[in-house]
Amino acid sequence: xxRNNLYISLFSIHGLVRGVSPQLGFDADTGGxxxxxxxxxxxxxxxxxxxxVDLFTRRIEGVGVEEDYAKEIELLSEKAKxxxxxxxxxxxxxxELLWPHLEEFIDNTIRxxxxxxxxxxxxxxxxxxxxxxxxxxxxxxxxxxISTGHSMGRSKLAKxxxxxxxETRVNSHYxxxxxxxxxxxxxxxxxLIVTSTQQEIxxxxxLYNNGKAQNFAVIPPGIDLEIFYPYYDVxxxxxxxxxxxxxxRVGLLNELNRFWGKPEKPFIxxxxxxxxxxxxxxxxxxYGNNKELQALANLAIFAGIRNDITTMEENERIVxxxxxxxxxxxxxxGKLAIPKKHNFSREVPELYRLxxxxxxxxxxxxLVEPFGLTLIESSACGLPxxxxxxGGPVDIIKNCSSGILVDVSNQSxxxxxxxxxxxxxxxxxYCSNQGITGVRKHYSWSAHCREYLDEVVKLFxxxxxxxxxxxxxxxxxxxxxxxxxxxxxxxxxxxxxxxxTLVGDDSSMQQIFQxxxxxxxxxxxxxxxxxxxxxTLEAMTEYDFxxxxxxxxxxxxxxxxxxxxxxxxxxxTHLSYQWKPEEIKRALxxxxxxxxxxxxxxxxxxxxxxxxxxxxxxxxVREKLSERKLRCQIIYSHGQFxxxxxxxxxxxxxxxxxxxxxxxxxxxxxxxxxxxxxxxMLGGNSRALIVANYSEELEKLRDRAGTYFSxxxxxxxxxxxxxxxxxxxx
Ligand code: GLC
Ligand code: MG
Numbered sequence: 001x002x003r004n005n006l007y008i009s010l011f012s013i014h015g016l017v018r019g020v021s022p023q024l025g026f027d028a029d030t031g032g033x034x035x036x037x038x039x040x041x042x043x044x045x046x047x048x049x050x051x052x053v054d055l056f057t058r059r060i061e062g063v064g065v066e067e068d069y070a071k072e073i074e075l076l077s078e079k080a081k082x083x084x085x086x087x088x089x090x091x092x093x094x095x096e097l098l099w100p101h102l103e104e105f106i107d108n109t110i111r112x113x114x115x116x117x118x119x120x121x122x123x124x125x126x127x128x129x130x131x132x133x134x135x136x137x138x139x140x141x142x143x144x145x146i147s148t149g150h151s152m153g154r155s156k157l158a159k160x161x162x163x164x165x166x167e168t169r170v171n172s173h174y175x176x177x178x179x180x181x182x183x184x185x186x187x188x189x190x191x192l193i194v195t196s197t198q199q200e201i202x203x204x205x206x207l208y209n210n211g212k213a214q215n216f217a218v219i220p221p222g223i224d225l226e227i228f229y230p231y232y233d234v235x236x237x238x239x240x241x242x243x244x245x246x247x248x249r250v251g252l253l254n255e256l257n258r259f260w261g262k263p264e265k266p267f268i269x270x271x272x273x274x275x276x277x278x279x280x281x282x283x284x285x286x287y288g289n290n291k292e293l294q295a296l297a298n299l300a301i302f303a304g305i306r307n308d309i310t311t312m313e314e315n316e317r318i319v320x321x322x323x324x325x326x327x328x329x330x331x332x333x334g335k336l337a338i339p340k341k342h343n344f345s346r347e348v349p350e351l352y353r354l355x356x357x358x359x360x361x362x363x364x365x366x367l368v369e370p371f372g373l374t375l376i377e378s379s380a381c382g383l384p385x386x387x388x389x390x391g392g393p394v395d396i397i398k399n400c401s402s403g404i405l406v407d408v409s410n411q412s413x414x415x416x417x418x419x420x421x422x423x424x425x426x427x428x429x430y431c432s433n434q435g436i437t438g439v440r441k442h443y444s445w446s447a448h449c450r451e452y453l454d455e456v457v458k459l460f461x462x463x464x465x466x467x468x469x470x471x472x473x474x475x476x477x478x479x480x481x482x483x484x485x486x487x488x489x490x491x492x493x494x495x496x497x498x499x500x501t502l503v504g505d506d507s508s509m510q511q512i513f514q515x516x517x518x519x520x521x522x523x524x525x526x527x528x529x530x531x532x533x534x535x536t537l538e539a540m541t542e543y544d545f546x547x548x549x550x551x552x553x554x555x556x557x558x559x560x561x562x563x564x565x566x567x568x569x570x571x572x573t574h575l576s577y578q579w580k581p582e583e584i585k586r587a588l589x590x591x592x593x594x595x596x597x598x599x600x601x602x603x604x605x606x607x608x609x610x611x612x613x614x615x616x617x618x619x620x621v622r623e624k625l626s627e628r629k630l631r632c633q634i635i636y637s638h639g640q641f642x643x644x645x646x647x648x649x650x651x652x653x654x655x656x657x658x659x660x661x662x663x664x665x666x667x668x669x670x671x672x673x674x675x676x677x678x679x680x681m682l683g684g685n686s687r688a689l690i691v692a693n694y695s696e697e698l699e700k701l702r703d704r705a706g707t708y709f710s711x712x713x714x715x716x717x718x719x720x721x722x723x724x725x726x727x728x729x730x
Contacts, residue, residue: 015033041080054083055081131149229381248347266422271351294332500675536551556653575649606643632645650681
């Protein structure tokens with residue numbers, strides 16, 4: 001890792017993410033966060049010490065979604081790009097439904113790093129889902145893990161419950177328990193947590209067990225000042241406006257004027273997603289109940305892109321229907337504009353400026369506003385603001401003094417604040433000018449990136465010292481690189497069975513450990529065993545062997561990585577497909593001759609029995625399972641062990657998974673074994689070695705081309721194979 005040549009990865013998985021006119025407001029998952037991560041990626045790439053910035057998101061294809069989201073790579077600038085990774089199929093899925101597919105996202109991202117032969121130094125996850133992904137990847141590649149929550153599950157849960165939803169409903173729709181549990185983990189492991197405001201730390205993170213005394217940095221996001229420039233620039237320099245901007249402005253005015261009887265009045269502008277928490281109805285009521293306000297100004301509410309109200313998500317539909325009903329009951333025809341469609345990135349800056357030109361006011365009526373991006377944008381354009389006196393807006397007003405804070409649950413306070421800005425010209429000018437200068441100083445992306453990189457650099461020495469401490473604790477033994485780094489740097493991989501293959505003859509076993517040690521740089525090794533992890537560790541102590549790089553346990557149903565025995569969760573989740581352990585046990589319980597193995601033999605993806613094969617008993621097992629339509633694999637070994645596994649599991653399939661995950665050619669993998677539970681691994685596309693002391697189940701592989709039967713037994717046979725296949729040399 002070189003601090004002057006940083007490779008930063010950002011993860012933002014849900015919603016629709018694209019660099020060219022992002023469809024902000026498309027749905028609840030495509031909003032401020034999408035904009036934030038795209039702008040952050042571009043701005044970080046501008047910094048001299050940053051070599052590469054990749055923004056990882058989900059790759060999506062299908063009806064209702066534009067083609068851009070199916071492209072794997074989208075360049076954002078010379079050094080920044082979006083990388084789209086497949087997970088959970090092709091179709092668009094709302095974020096709550098992505099949880100089961102994150103392991104797949106992680107696996108495919110690891111593949112991407114292997115293909116480009118480079119992994120990031122920094123893994124920065126945005127929101128809980130991508131936080132999890134970044135955490136796992138940072139862990140795999142020994143990188144720094146940074147997290148930004150954007151919004152937090154506990155606060156959302158509290159809010160929805162106070163709105164009257166039941167906890168069960170919140171959980172089934174929003175998967176909130178899962179989210180909160182992941183947030184706890186992310187907080188526990190993050191090297192740095194970036195927030196936009198102090199309030200997030202005090203009021204949101206503090207609700208978590210792991211949310212206190214973390215390494216926090218409050219760094220507000222920047223906005224693009226080339227886009228959000230002051231309204232008076234338009235008036236001073238109107239010839240400079242592009243045709244496109246002029247058309248946008250005229251289009252907006254035409255649209256607004258369809259609604260207004262007196263378009264020459266100033267207007268009050270609100271801009272948000274149609275979400276109950278945005279309190280749009282509170283604003284309409286404040287306006288509807290105040291005749292003076294109605295006489296002084298029009299109102300325009302842009303609430304998301306809507307096509308057909310009847311086909312909308314429930315929350316959005318409720319809000320929009322309510323808006324229309326309120327418009328009617330206060331009789332706001334001719335005064336209230338609720339335009340249907342808008343192109344956020346092009347129209348929004350013009351809207352702020354048109355509103356400022358009319359001497360209007362921007363209002364964000366949301367009850368909770370953790371940050372308030374639109375308030376900053378509006379201030380940058382010189383449009384004064386009114387917002388809640390809680391959360392993000394407090395910081396904004398402190399930095400910029402560009403408007404008035406109110407208790408937005410109090411309608412008359414809203415109305416008073418709007419009136420005072422509309423009536424008092426001096427106050428309006430003051431707030432307008434303060435906003436323009438304050439935003440430049442406090443909310444530019446380049447200011448954000450400087451602070452960000454200062455924080456990142458602070459992590460470096462700290463991590464280094466921790467390593468020193470760790471290695472001291474572990475008796476001076478260096479921890480070594482993490483598994484994903486190590487496996488990316490080796491040429492050959494040996495995977496061997498333990499019982500009767502690696503162990504059985506002590507002297508050749510000691511010899512092979514020496515060989516593995518002296519060829520360490522090029523050759524990694526792993527075991528593939530029927531033993532559970534616990535029994536594998538027992539074997540390691542009993543026969544005194546070093547921790548392998550890879551441990552394939554319980555007949556290929558669990559994969560762990562050394563040195564710290566990290567479970568491969570991607571593999572674990574992959575196996576659950578069509579796996580019905582309870583039904584299998586019930587069905588096989590009917591066969592009197594099967595004897596259940598002890599507890600260590602039973603794993604979440606492995607059911608094991610003792611079976612003495614006679615009278616076609618194996619056939620009866622097979623029939624019983626197929627009669628019940630239970631899909632699984634039946635593996636018999638050493639004339640006594642019967643293992644039932646998911647269709648996707650086996651030692652051989654685990655090896656194939658490693659091949660594809662770590663991009664190791666099958667020609668560079670040697671598998672060694674002696675019995676029936678090694679059969680499919682030995683019959684796969686890797687280099688196969690069968691030790692001389694093999695059991696009869698493997699006799700059928702005798703004639704198979706490309707399987708090497710060694711002359712020596714046990715570990716001596718493995719050594720013979722390593723020479724035979726050219727993995728090591730004399
Ligand atoms: C090991 C396991 C056992 C399994 C057998 C064959 O002995 O402990 O559960 O049945 O290998 O795979
Ligand atoms: Mg064996």
